Amino acid sequence: MQYLLLIYANEAETAALPEAEMATMMAGYGEFTKAIVQAGNFKAGDRLRPVSTATTVRVRNGKTMTTDGPFAETREQLGGYYLVEAANLDEATAIAARIPGASYGSVEVRPIWMQG
Amino acid sequence: MNTTHVEDVFRQEAGRVLATLIRLLGDFELAEEARQDAFEAALEQWPNTGVPSNPRAWLVRVGHNKAIDHIRRQQLFRDKMKYVQDAVVTTTVAALDDDGYDDAAFGDDRLRLVFTCCHPALNIEAQVALTLRAVCGLTTTAIARAFLIGDDGMAQRIVRAQKKIRDAGIPYETPPPALLDERIDSVLTVIYLVFNEGYAGTSGADLISEDLCREAIRLARLLDALLPDRPAILALLALMLLHDARRRARVTPAGDIVLLEGQDRALWDRAQIDEGLALVDRALRVRGPVSPYAIQAAIVALHVRAPSAEATDWRQIVGLYEVLLRLQASPVIELNHAVAVSMVDGPARALDLLDALSARGGCGEHHLLPAARGQMLQRLGRRDEALDAYRGALAMARLEPERRLLTRCIVVLEGSS
Numbered sequence: 001m002q003y004l005l006l007i008y009a010n011e012a013e014t015a016a017l018p019e020a021e022m023a024t025m026m027a028g029y030g031e032f033t034k035a036i037v038q039a040g041n042f043k044a045g046d047r048l049r050p051v052s053t054a055t056t057v058r059v060r061n062g063k064t065m066t067t068d069g070p071f072a073e074t075r076e077q078l079g080g081y082y083l084v085e086a087a088n089l090d091e092a093t094a095i096a097a098r099i100p101g102a103s104y105g106s107v108e109v110r111p112i113w114m115q116g
Numbered sequence: 117m118n119t120t121h122v123e124d125v126f127r128q129e130a131g132r133v134l135a136t137l138i139r140l141l142g143d144f145e146l147a148e149e150a151r152q153d154a155f156e157a158a159l160e161q162w163p164n165t166g167v168p169s170n171p172r173a174w175l176v177r178v179g180h181n182k183a184i185d186h187i188r189r190q191q192l193f194r195d196k197m198k199y200v201q202d203a204v205v206t207t208t209v210a211a212l213d214d215d216g217y218d219d220a221a222f223g224d225d226r227l228r229l230v231f232t233c234c235h236p237a238l239n240i241e242a243q244v245a246l247t248l249r250a251v252c253g254l255t256t257t258a259i260a261r262a263f264l265i266g267d268d269g270m271a272q273r274i275v276r277a278q279k280k281i282r283d284a285g286i287p288y289e290t291p292p293p294a295l296l297d298e299r300i301d302s303v304l305t306v307i308y309l310v311f312n313e314g315y316a317g318t319s320g321a322d323l324i325s326e327d328l329c330r331e332a333i334r335l336a337r338l339l340d341a342l343l344p345d346r347p348a349i350l351a352l353l354a355l356m357l358l359h360d361a362r363r364r365a366r367v368t369p370a371g372d373i374v375l376l377e378g379q380d381r382a383l384w385d386r387a388q389i390d391e392g393l394a395l396v397d398r399a400l401r402v403r404g405p406v407s408p409y410a411i412q413a414a415i416v417a418l419h420v421r422a423p424s425a426e427a428t429d430w431r432q433i434v435g436l437y438e439v440l441l442r443l444q445a446s447p448v449i450e451l452n453h454a455v456a457v458s459m460v461d462g463p464a465r466a467l468d469l470l471d472a473l474s475a476r477g478g479c480g481e482h483h484l485l486p487a488a489r490g491q492m493l494q495r496l497g498r499r500d501e502a503l504d505a506y507r508g509a510l511a512m513a514r515l516e517p518e519r520r521l522l523t524r525c526i527v528v529l530e531g532s533s
Contacts, residue, residue, distance in 0.1 A: 052280060053284040055237040055284060067237075068280070069239070088286070089284050089285045089287065090286075090291070090295070093237070111283060111285055
């Protein structure tokens with residue numbers, strides 16, 4: 001079996017953490033990642049940019065609509081994901097618009113926080 | 117050579133220099149600082165050396181170098197550094213001194229900047245603010261005042277938008293042909309919003325903010341120069357020129373509103389009307405789907421061609437509103453359609469249309485619908501109902517001149533029993 005582990009946190013509280021506590025948390029992530037890589041559990045994992053960088057893509061009547069923000073409707077639930085490489089947001093949203101689910105629900109496009 | 121001359125060069129080149137620096141640096145804030153540094157360097161050096169033969173290229177090169185120095189000194193975020201390094205590798209900044217680095221290349225940068233600022237992944241308020249800031253060069257304070265929000269709120273809005281552009285990877289480029297029409301529509305929406313806020317503010321003390329009207333027209337002219345012969349751009353430019361040509365007649369020196377039928381048509385700017393009319397003709401001659409802006413411009417064209425309100429071709433105006441309703445139905449267009457109908461078929465028919473619109477939710481909290489109902493009821497001699505409608509409108513109006521106009525209507529009607 002494979003499982004997707006989704007990490008939720010209050011962004012404002014995380015951003016307000018004292019530097020030392022932040023460093024401890026980041027070190028914790030480093031250790032955890034290393035541990036599950038060594039144990040053979042790791043498939044993929046990334047830190048996401050904050051929701052302020054999110055763009056929502058919907059396709060209705062064949063027309064692609066992009067809106068600022070993560071505004072999935074509350075009656076929509078997370079149903080799947082793709083991790084894609086794209087030159088910029090336009091390419092990423094164009095790919096998102098081709099996902100069949102974009103015509104029924106919505107696809108949130110969020111950049112990965114590239115490290116280093 | 118004196119500082120006034122240097123400042124003239126700055127004023128002329130500020131927008132283009134910023135656009136190019138944003139492209140080279142991939143960061144709005146950094147680009148603004150870089151431009152400032154370049155201007156300061158020019159103020160120091162040009163009085164001794166004279167203005168360089170290509171001042172724009174000089175400013176871009178110096179600003180770019182200062183920004184790179186700055187990044188190296190500050191050791192800013194590694195990803196920003198990486199972006200700039202990539203940009204340095206892929207662009208030939210060394211060629212900036214070359215006179216071959218011409219207007220065409222800089223023009224493209226401003227076009228890229230317009231499309232970036234009006235990107236649909238930004239919310240519309242952010243698009244408007246960013247365009248006025250980065251493309252028009254308005255200060256944050258001026259934009260905050262125009263939209264009646266605090267400086268801090270506006271500054272936050274702009275910073276957040278700039279961050280999203282950088283962090284979400286909103287491209288800094290002219291959209292590919294498949295996306296171009298759609299993106300032009302986004303840009304035109306922003307321009308028309310700026311114009312409308314200037315032409316008929318939603319709240320505050322003054323009906324017209326000339327600055328916003330002027331910036332909107334300037335933006336449309338820039339867009340037309342960079343993307344010539346696009347019917348939607350021509351049509352929007354025409355529409356704004358024709359509206360704006362009536363500016364002096366729309367408000368008394370005391371700031372009171374003069375309705376179309378009472379306007380002194382001699383005060384209309386004839387040269388601007390001629391320019392607008394020629395543009396409408398060009399926009400309508402292009403084959404293919406007609407843009408809603410072209411229909412709106414055609415309606416205003418009928419108004420400005422008429423010698424008086426009575427001698428206006430209202431029948432054709434009604435027909436054009438019906439076309440517009442099919443293209444782009446909205447409560448405000450329905451309302452305008454109803455008012456035009458009243459000039460052809462009388463106020464009773466118009467009142468039916470307005471009541472039907474009301475029943476479907478009307479124009480939300482906007483005072484225009486009750487005000488128009490009041491007008492129709494007054495023309496039908498239904499005084500008490502007209503008074504109720506005007507009072508309802510007054511309770512919704514937030515713009516002072518609108519409030520004075522409605523108050524005048526109420527006072528006149530109260531005295532007519």
